[in-house]
Amino acid sequence: xxxxxxxxxxxxxxxxxxxxxxxxxxxxxxxxxxxxxxxxxxxxxxxxxxxxxxxxxxxxxxxxxxxxxxxxxxxxxxxxxxxxxxxxxxxxxxxxxxxxxxxxxxxxxxxxxxxxxxxxxxxxxxxxxxxxxxxxxxxxxxxxxxxxxxxxxxxxxxxxxxxxxxxxxxxxxxxxxxxxxxxxxxxxxxxxxxxxxxxxxxxxxxxxxxxxxxxxxxxxxxxxxxxxxxxxxxxxxxxxxxxxxxxxxxxxxxxxxxxxxxxxxxxxxxxxxxxxxxxxxxxxxxxxxxxxxxxxxxxxxxxxxxxxxxxxxxxxxxxxxxxxxxxxxxx
Numbered sequence: 001x002x003x004x005x006x007x008x009x010x011x012x013x014x015x016x017x018x019x020x021x022x023x024x025x026x027x028x029x030x031x032x033x034x035x036x037x038x039x040x041x042x043x044x045x046x047x048x049x050x051x052x053x054x055x056x057x058x059x060x061x062x063x064x065x066x067x068x069x070x071x072x073x074x075x076x077x078x079x080x081x082x083x084x085x086x087x088x089x090x091x092x093x094x095x096x097x098x099x100x101x102x103x104x105x106x107x108x109x110x111x112x113x114x115x116x117x118x119x120x121x122x123x124x125x126x127x128x129x130x131x132x133x134x135x136x137x138x139x140x141x142x143x144x145x146x147x148x149x150x151x152x153x154x155x156x157x158x159x160x161x162x163x164x165x166x167x168x169x170x171x172x173x174x175x176x177x178x179x180x181x182x183x184x185x186x187x188x189x190x191x192x193x194x195x196x197x198x199x200x201x202x203x204x205x206x207x208x209x210x211x212x213x214x215x216x217x218x219x220x221x222x223x224x225x226x227x228x229x230x231x232x233x234x235x236x237x238x239x240x241x242x243x244x245x246x247x248x249x250x251x252x253x254x255x256x257x258x259x260x261x262x263x264x265x266x267x268x269x270x271x272x273x274x275x276x277x278x279x280x281x282x283x284x285x286x287x288x289x290x291x292x293x294x295x296x297x298x299x300x301x302x303x304x305x306x307x308x309x310x311x312x313x314x315x316x317x318x319x320x321x322x323x324x325x326x327x328x329x330x331x
Contacts, residue, residue: 001149001226001241001253002118003127004142005046005083005105008033016040018135022142026052028083028129052081062086069093076102083129087113094120105129114141118148149243149251152186152224154196156293157271157278157311162303168266170283171233173214173223173242175254182247182295185214186224186312187233193278194224195271196245196310198289198297207287212257215288218266218281224312226253234261247295247310267300275313 005026006019011033017040019027026044027037034050037043046052054060058081061072075082077100084094087109097104098120105127108114118124130141173185179199186194197217200210216223219234224243236242240256267284270277282288282300289297290309298309 002124002145003105004145005127005129006132006138006142007107007129008037008132011036012132012135013040014135015132015138018139019043019132019142022139023146024138024142025127027132057081058083060085063089063093066093069096072097072104073100076100076104079103081105083107085129091116091120094125098123098125102126111141111144114145118145147252149253152243152245152249152251152312154245154247154249154310154312155273155275156308157273159269159271159303159305159307159309160277161268161270161279162300162305163268164284165266165268165281167263168281169219169234169261170264170266170281171216171219171221171236172260172262173216173233173236174210174257174260175212175214175242175244176257177244177254178211179214179244179254180211180246181297182291183244184291185216185242186245187214187217187221188278188280188311189221190278191222191230192314193276194222194230194312194314195269195278195280196247196291196312197280197282198291200287200289202287202289202297204286215283215285217283219261221280230314233259245312247291247293269300269303271309271311273311273313278311 003025006024008029020041029047031048034045034047037045052058060083063084072082081103084106087107104125106117106125107129114128181201184196184198187197188194200213221233222230223233225231226241236256236259241253244252244254265284266281268281270279286299286301288300292298
C-alpha cells in the first residue's frame with residue numbers, strides 16, 4: 001500500500017485528526033509540535049523533535065536539476081529515505097528515480113499530480129507528501145491513496161479434481177474489515193498458483209454471514225500479503241496485513257484481527273489453466289467458497305470437474321516469502 005505523509009506547517013488538531021482517521025502514515029511537523037501529535041495518536045512524526053529526524057532518518061531534497069537527481073539517486077541506492085519536497089517536479093527525472101527503486105516520497109499539491117506520482121512507470125513512488133491545509137482535503141486524498149492497491153491479474157482455471165482427504169488443521173482469517181461479495185484472499189499450495197478464496201459473505205441456511213472472515217485453507221498454505229510477498233497461513237497473527245482482492249483484480253489491505261486454527265475435515269481442489277496447475281486444501285464445509293469468474297462464491301461442497309474458478313499466477317519461486325528468480329516445482 002502506498003504511504004501518505006501530511007505536511008503540517010502549524011499545529012492544527014483537526015488536520016492531524018483527519019489524517020490519522022483516514023490512515024495517514026506520517027505527519028511532517030514543525031519544531032515543538034511532535035508531542036501534541038503523539039498525544040492524539042501513535043503515528044510517525046517527522047520533525048526535529050520527532051520519531052524521524054530530517055537530515056538523519058529522512059532527507060528532504062528539491063528536484064530541479066540533473067545534479068539533484070543524481071544526489072537523490074545516490075541516497076536511495078544507499079538505503080536512505082528521500083522526500084522530494086517541491087511540488088513542481090518533472091515527470092522524466094521522477095521516472096528515472098522510480099526505475100532505480102528505493103524509499104521515495106514526493107510532494108504533491110494537487111490531486112492530479114498525486115495520482116501521477118503514484119502511477120509513474122506503473123509502479124509509482126512509495127508515497128506522497130500532501131498539504132495539511134484543510135481537514136476535509138486531507139481525509140479525501142488520504143483515503144483515495146489508501147484505496148490504490150496494485151492490481152492483481154486474475155485468470156480462469158478449470159477444476160480437475162475435488163476429493164475429501166481427511167482431517168487437518170485449517171485457518172480462518174478474521175480481518176478487521178467488512179468484506180463484500182467477490183472479495184477474498186489469495187491462497188494456495190503453490191506460491192505460483194493462488195486461488196481466490198471467497199470471504200464468508202453469502203447467505204446460507206446453516207450459519208449467518210461473517211463478512212470479516214476468509215476460511216482460507218490448511219495451515220501450510222501460502223497467502224498473499226503486501227509488497228508482493230507470501231506467508232504461511234499458520235504464521236499470521238493479530239495486526240498483520242493481508243491482501244484482499246476482488247474479481248476485477250482490485251486490491252486493498254486488511255488487518256488481521258485474529259486467526260482461528262481448528263481441526264476440520266478437508267477437501268483437496270486441483271485446477272488447471274493454459275499457464276499451469278495448482279491445488280488447495282480447504283475445509284469441507286458449505287460455507288467455504290472459491291470464486292467464480294462472475295464473482296459468485298462457489299461452495300466446495302458443490303464443486304465438480306469442469307467448474308471454472310479465479311486464480312492468480314505468480315512468477316518465480318519464494319524464499320522466506322520473497323519472490324526469487326529460480327526454478328521451483330510445488331505440487
